[in-house]
Amino acid sequence: MMPVDNHTFYAPITFILTGLPGTEESNIWITIPFCLMYIAALFGNSLLLFIIGTERSLHEPMYLFLSMLATDDLVLSTTTVPKMLAVFWFRAREISFDACLTQMFFIHVSFIAESAILVAMAFDRYVAICDPLRYTTVLTKPVIGKIGLAVVTRSFCLIFPVVFLVKRLKFCRTNLLPHTYCEYMAISRLACDNVTVNLWYGVAMAVLAIGLDAMLIAVSYGLILKAIFQLPSKGARVKALRTCGSHVCVILMFYTPSFFSSFAHRFGHIIPGYILILLANLYVLIPPMLNPIIYGVTTKEILKCMLKVFYRCWSKSLMLQ
Secondary structure, three states, X not given: OOOOOOOOOEOOOEEEEOOOOOOHHHHHHHHHHHHHHHHHHHHHHHHHHHHHHHOHHHOOHHHHHXXXXXXXXXXXXXXXXXXXXXXXXXXXXXXXXXXXXHHHHHHHHHHHHHHHHXXXXXXXXXXXXXXXXXXXXXXXXXXXXXXXXXXXXXXXXXXXXXXXXXXXXXXXXXXXXXXXXXXXXXXXXXXXXXXXXHHHHHHHXXXXXXXXXXXXXXXXXXXXXXXXXXXXXXXXXXXXXXXXXXXXXXXXXXXXXXXXXXXXXXXXXXXXXXXXXXXXXXXXXXXXXXXXXXXXXXXXXXXXXXXXXXXXXXXXXXXXX
């Protein structure tokens, strides 16, 4: 802790990440599943990218969007988990102010980008089901490239001002950051300045990005369901619903914790702080871990390619023995 007077402002050189206060004795047991989930996320998303990149049959809009999602999940988990594990395992709690801002920037950029990618995937399913004859002409590779560029640009433009909103703050109490990674409002709450602007900008981001994206996805799926139930045969309806199943699971897994987290923070005086921090850690681990599993199990084309890759590796290992 930095021994400074409550009325003395200073520019923090480092922050001290406290981890999960009150759970020091069980830290090792908490971090083992965290580590396993991170390894699973790295392996699953890397395998997904490898399969989509090497299999020409998967160079279609749906799988290109899926590769964007896998890349974003790798960035999100890798930005947070290694430092989190270092805090728990090696007591490496110090993080420089600039490094903290960099981590905060990439965490929130990844979060906003994932929301936008889910919107793009909903649009992909809308065109595939509601206007299948124009699917290949609407979602061409140049169009998908422009959508990817728009996702990155929007995320950057929304989060870049956050860096300056934090840098302008003055600190006078402590440099102890009650979290396992550098989260925007956790840093802002340490300041002695009025953080109303920071608070309202955070609300505006949530509404304009996450809230608007959720509305667009809901509208897309409303139109998709309308088109599906107008199909003449039950078999065609079931087939159309199956093509959306994995995407719906990923959407629920992303937005449900997001809204729950917002609700929990609003009633943070009731819920213990370590529970909120634990939920925040699971939020950056569970979707990156489960997304490739959901698509790998529910999408026949990806499952076939995965089995082909494992068969090749197994055959080569037998030949070397």
